Amino acid sequence: MVILPLICLCTNKKKNLKRLVQLSILTLLSALNGAVFAQSDTLDLNEVVVKSTRANAKTGMAYSTIREGEIAKQNVGQDIPFLLNQMPSVVVTSDAGAGIGYTGIRVRGSDATRVNVTVNGIPFNDSESQGVFWVNMPDFASSVSSIQLQRGVGTSTNGAGAFGASINVSTLKYSAEPFAEINTSVGSFNSLKTNVMASTGLMDNGFVLDARLSRIASDGFVDRASSDLKSFYVSGGYYGKDNFVRFNVFSGKEKTYQSWYGIPQSLATGDADGFQAFIDRNYYDENFKSELLASGRTYNWYQYENEVDNYQQDHYQLITSFKIGANWRFNPTLHYTKGRGYYEQYKDGRSFEDYGLENVVIGGEVIDETDLIQRKWLDNDFYGAVWSLDYEGQGKLTGSFGGGLNKYDGDHFGEVIWAQYASNGNIRERWYDNTGVKTDFNIYGKGFYQFSEKLNAYLDVQFRNVGLEIDGTTEILAPLSTDDTYSFFNPKFGLNFNIDKANSVYGSFAVGNKEPSRQDIVDAVFSSNVKPKAENLQDIELGFRHLALNTQFEVNGYFMNYKDQLVLTGAINNVGEAVRVNVPKSYRAGIELQVAQKLGEKMLLSVNTTLSSNKIDAFKEFIPSYDGETPDAVNAFDDTDIAFSPNIIAGGSLTYKPAKGLELALLPKYVGKQYLDNTSNDERALDAFFVNDLRVNYSFKPKGLKNVTLSLLVNNLFNVEYESNGYTYSYLYYGLITENFVYPQAGTNFLAALKIRM
Structure with missing residues (x-):
């Protein structure tokens, strides 16, 4: 099967030498025997799959889209949140301090559990925790063709409810031309990224095959906060004139030394x-x-040599699109994700009773505790289908119907793999075991109606039903059995009016609903015994856009009104995790400004600023007492700030192109003061910070190669000492004691990269 295409290539050795290299990297091409590479006019066909989850100028919502070219400029090793750092209302953080390993993103003050993330329209948020762990997808940005960040409720139709933003990731665009590519990055803290990528390009017979193999390693800024990350991506597809079928397989395996304590x-x-x-x-x-x-x-608080998080996640996606008649298109997608792994920790002085073990008697002495090493495991399956049926008429009305049915089945269990005193335990003694099963069904309909050349309307209605069952024994050896069902109706409405070719105004009203996370439910059972309520959000967005040749300007005002929002209380549960409680009324209100101005032929200035107010009408802080004399305290606050919601966020870039292929960019970022809890106490806050990054890209085309790019990213150019994340807890012990812990970010550090495309 391989011989025939190689013979065809060798008929013109000089012309096809590069193609032979490409074929050697992608041996799977043997299945496409004798095919000839060709250009195609179907490059946009993939966009129909993510169309139903993406915003556009007619939806009346605030959004930003970053394309493949811009992603590539910044993609030298850091995780996806850091590639989005310059978008409006975004704050990013890194546990290891340098953007590799465990990283996080907040949008309008909302953390990852409140940001809806989809990959090719498929839900990516963890079904139980509702968080997003980008570390499980190392170097995924190298396979991404575009990312859209929708602020507010957005147009999310699949997966967890969006309470701050939606991030829609697409990997579906392909190269029309074949290529093979090698990327290498080196940098501070012994950081190293290597990957190889290749594609057949689209062939005359309609087939295309893309592949990537990656590894990222870093010691981290924080002591021992190392990362060893591996991943691959393989995608094969067939494209007809109006239809396509594509199968994606990608996987990430991470091993990170824990730096969670701060x-x-x-x-x-x-x-x-x-x-x-x-x-x-x-x-x-x-x-x-x-x-x-x-x-x-x-x-780094952790000293044990194998205090690591070790997890692998495999994704399978079958994505299709079929044109039906003149005006309809059907886009069904099947998906399956397998995740499994553990985090390992050394614990000293642990009670046998806490692990369901018997005390040890040696020489008449009763020993009731031991040093031990434990592993907490997660083994889960997530699978289902999402679909959309799009109406593509040429009249005033366009729209789509769609939905999804997804199921998550997760096993949680803990093992003791070593103990100073074994007691009656066995090797890998399992001290707790419970399961979580979650089903998520949704159906929606959305449409656009063009009233006139200048005015159009957008309407979207979604029904979502969620069921969560938890059964078994928790890590504190308490039985747990709960079965909860939630039903939500989420309408969205938008208007867009084009004043003229350059100016438009828009507005939208959207409703979002969100179920409590698994941890919220578990905490409620063992602490307050008050079942947490689902959260409701009403989001109003109003904006003005000016899009001219040399100047682009947008101002967007928003009011996000929450009912029963789950916020941190200051209390912690039996395993030291923060407890959240519903607050009846809270809101986020702000103005987002974006300006892009061309300064001559070689310079471009882009600036974005968010000014906001983020408040809880009434909040009660619970402070536990541990001295045996003082009663627990409850403090009441009115009109208090929501934690991790800075009133000012600003970013942007100043880009200069002094010569062909050379681009220099200064990337400033300002984040205002962030409170660590909801008490508006300046003693429990992160200081504001202002940092600048410098990015240099130089591309050229030497003879015999498609492209060579040299990149340099200098983070924190002026060596500012700052912290972007943290936590706080208070307790009474013969007086009030408050402990603040923070996650320092690295000073000046760099990543230098070389990309060779053949």
Whole structure:
């Protein structure tokens, strides 16, 4: 099967040498025997699949889209959140401090559990936690053709409810021409990224095959916060004139040393008095104090050599699109995701009773605790189907119907893999085991109606039904059995009016509903015993756009009114995780400004700024007491700020192209003060920070190659010391004690990259 295409290639050795290299990388091409590479006019056919989940100028909503070319400029090793850092209302963070490993993103103050993420229209949020773990998809950006960030409720139709934003990722665009590509990045903290990519391009017989193999490794800015990340992506498709079938297989395997604890804020900020008070009240000795001071901002609490998070996730997507008659298109998609892995931790002085084990008796002495090593496992399957039926008439009305049915089946269990005293436990003693099964069904209809040349309307209605069953034993050895069902109706309406060719105004009203997470339900059973309520959001967006040749301007105002929003209380559960509680009324209101101005032929200035107010009408803070004398405290607050919701966020870029193929960009980012809880207490806050990155890209086309690109990314150019994330907890112990922990980000660091495309 391989011989015949190689003979065809060798008829003109010089012309086809590069193609032989491409074929050697993609041996699967043997199935496409004797095919000839060709251009195609069907490059946009893929867009119909993600059309139903994407916003456009007619939806009356705030959104930003970053395309393949812009992604490639920034994609030198950091995770996807850091590639979106310059988008409006975005704040990113990294546990390891340098954008590799565990990273996070907040939009309008909403964290990952409240951001709806889809990949090719398929839900990507974890069904139970509702979070998004980008570390499970290392170097995925190298296979991405576009990312759209919709702020607010957006047009989300599949997956978790969007309470701050929607991120829609597409990998479906293909190259018309064949290529093979090698990428290498090196940088600070022994960071190294390597990948190889190749594509057949679209052939005359309609087939295309793309592939990527990647590895990213980094020691991290924080001590021992290393990452060893591997992934691959293979996609094969057949494209007819109006139809296509595409099968994607991609996988990520991550092994990251944990850096989840953070460091005391007083250590991060150099507050000597505050740091000494921290040492004294926690009864730490001088040796430990010296250890903390020696490491400073890079200190990592975890010392055990295998304190790692080890997880693999495999994705399978069958994506199709069929034209039906003159005006209809049917887009069915099947998907399956397999995830499995654990995180391992060393624990000292643990009670046998906490693990369901018997005390040990040695020489008449009763030993009731032991040092041990535990693994907490997650083994899950997520599968289902999403579909849309699009009406593509030439009249005033266009629209689509669609929906999805998805199921998640997850096993949670813990193992003791070593103990100083084994008691009656076995190797890999399983001390807890429970399952979570979640079904998610939705159906929607959306349409656009063109009233006139200038005015159009958008209407979207969605019904969503969610069922969650949890059964088994929790890690505190308590039985748990719950079966909850939620039904939601989510309407959206938008208007867009084109004043003239350059100017338009828009507005929209959208409703979003969201079920509690698994952890919210578990915490409620064992703490307040009050079942958490589903959350409701009413989102109003109003905006003006000016799109001219050299100037683009947009101002968007929003009011996001929440009912029963789940917010942090300041309390923690039995395993040290933060507890959330419903608050009846809260809101986020703000103005987002975006300006892009061409400054001559070689320079472009882009600026975005968000000014906002994020408030809870009434909030009660719970403070536990541990001294046995003082009662627990409950403090009431009115009109208080929502945690991690800065009032000012600004970003942008100043791009200069001094010569052909050479581009320099200064990327500034300002994030205002962020409160760590909902008390508006300045003593529990992250300071505002202003950092600048520098990006340099130089591309040229040497003889015999399609393209060579040299890239340099200097992060935190002026070596600012700042923290972008943290947590706080308070308790009573003969007085009020508050502990703030933060995650320092790296000072000046760099990544340099070389890309060769053949």
